[in-house]
Amino acid sequence: MYQEKQSTMKAILGQYHYAPHRNFWGVWQWISVSENGALGTFIKDFRSKEEAREFVWEMNGWGTPKNKLN
Numbered sequence: 001m002y003q004e005k006q007s008t009m010k011a012i013l014g015q016y017h018y019a020p021h022r023n024f025w026g027v028w029q030w031i032s033v034s035e036n037g038a039l040g041t042f043i044k045d046f047r048s049k050e051e052a053r054e055f056v057w058e059m060n061g062w063g064t065p066k067n068k069l070n
Contacts, residue, residue, distance in 0.1 A: 011038035016059045018052035021045055025052035027059075 011017070011033045017040065018027050024047060028040030046052040050069055057065050 011040075016043065016056045018046075018049070018056045025049050027052055027055055029059075 011030045013030055013033045016027055016029050018025055020026070021042075022045075024045040026045050027043040029043055030038050030040050032039040046055065053065060053069065057063060
């Protein structure tokens, strides 16, 4: 149900984050953040990094990404 995730970016409680997940791109929502790491709950998988990124931006209230990924 819950999955621990480590990230180089700063985790903020309640925000969404995307990362590789098996052969897809997964999205997690941070549910616990401490100085030792962060714990997120899995939301869903996406077929492409761009789809996951757009979902995360929308869910975090950032609008839409201005630049495409390389």
